[in-house]
Amino acid sequence: MSEQFDVVVVGGGPGGYVCAIRAAQLGLKVACVEKRGALGGTCLNVGCIPSKALLHASHMYEAAAHHVGDLGVEVAGVTLNLPKMMAHKDKVVTDNTGGIEFLFKKNKVTYVKGAGRITAPGAIEVTGEQPQTLTTKNIVIATGSDVTPLPGVQIDEESIVSSTGALKLASVPKTLIVIGAGVIGLELGSVWRRLGAEVTVVEFLDYILPPMDGEVRKQAQRTLSKQGLNFLLGHKVTGAAKTNEGVALTVEPAAGGDAQTLTADVVLVAIGRRPYTEGLGLESVGLSTNARGFIEVDHDYQTKAQGVFAIGDVIGGQMLAHKAEEEGVAVAELIAGQSGHVNYGAIPSVVYTSPEIAMVGKTEEQLKAEGVAYKVGKFPFTANGRARANADTEGFVKVLADAKTDRVLGCHIIGPQAGDLLQEVVVAMEFGASSEDVARSSHAHPQLGEAIKEAMLAVDKRPLHI
DSSP: OOOEEEEEEEOOSHHHHHHHHHHHHTTOOEEEEESSSSSSHHHHHHSHHHHHHHHHHHHHHHIIIIIGGGGTOOOOSOOOOHHHHHHHHHHHHHHHHHHHHHHHHHHTOEEEESEEEEEETTEEEEESSSOEEEEEEEEEEOOOEEEOOBTTBOOOSSSEEOHHHHTSOSSOOSEEEEEOOSHHHHHHHHHHHHTTOEEEEEESSSSSOTTSOHHHHHHHHHHHHHHTOEEEESEEEEEEEEOSSSEEEEEEETTSOOOEEEEESEEEEOSOEEEOOTTOOGGGGTOOOOTTSOOOOOTTSBOSSTTEEEOGGGGOSOOOHHHHHHHHHHHHHHHTTSOOOOOGGGOOEEEOSSSEEEEEEOOHHHHHHHTOOEEEEEEEGGGOHHHHHTTOOOOEEEEEEETTTOBEEEEEEEETTHHHHHHHHHHHHHTTOBHHHHHTSOOOSSOTTHHHHHHHHHHTTOOSOO
């Protein structure tokens, strides 16, 4: 007789492994099935973590080569050792994924290596390294997402790459074309631009970073252009052909017009991600995906099949690792009889370019569309003492608050350490704070976070340092 589990999680990415750990903490007998051969999903293996390792390393390289001299630190003969940089990235990945295995052992989560397929209610067949059939009271689907393909552009992970291939190029391309001006495209485009590539970003829309506040988008484009990224907006790629020199892309205006050919050594396809449900066996429990490929769930993450739950990228919403983690915790608590929930109005989003770009809550465009009366407070980093001391003054903080109640409705930052600075506002919004609440909180001096305080003061038109 096979071992009986309370919960089997299919997928060991951020949502899945966190769900498994939380369920185990609550006293449930848990297994997690993962076919990659390493835990952590796309994020830890070929996404968030390795990209941040390269973003940081490339930033250090560019600073040493071009910027620290302004501070009196003169460095001669800066050279790039790309294999060593890649080795650092790989070690970071290995250390992190190994850390999750340790956490599984610590929390007594059974880690099953192989591909999981639902064969009946409460039954999962595992093929691969550890073939077996698992029986369980509850199934949590956390299979994540995959790269969205672009018709006419065949990814080979050599000269035409996805984000996965862009993280392991053997040399710095002389020219790189990025298709898609979203988070992934701009982050990885920034890496290779810093390391010496000439980078052009082609985007279907007339602007970059579509989820972001319009004012932040414009500032981001100006800043990234100044750094050397080239933008071709309002254009679509209709085909790609490999040549002896690299890749020839056929590009034409999105609104219609004459096509042109762009050439590059490497092309990065970064137009988004789509839910991954291949081979999952949804039909065996009467489930199917919707028109966009997502699994539909109710407010408790329960699918239409009793005892089958789903979380993370596979159910839609913001495709973010930390959003999936929060859903993983919530569904584990719900299965255990507690009252887990996720406040989707306070999920932060960060673009790890330099400067960083971060947001939480509503954009100004959304509030206008919804007819919500609001007030705006802004404060530039040029007026922040610590930013000046750090010679890092690009950008600003923008706060949106309800015109009647003063409740903080959104915050948008482009500037140094924006992702870390934003968390103060995330917590404030979680507690329903007003801009005055944050403004009256003492902020240590000198710190970048004083820009948050000043932007909150500016909502009431009373900033102190501008």
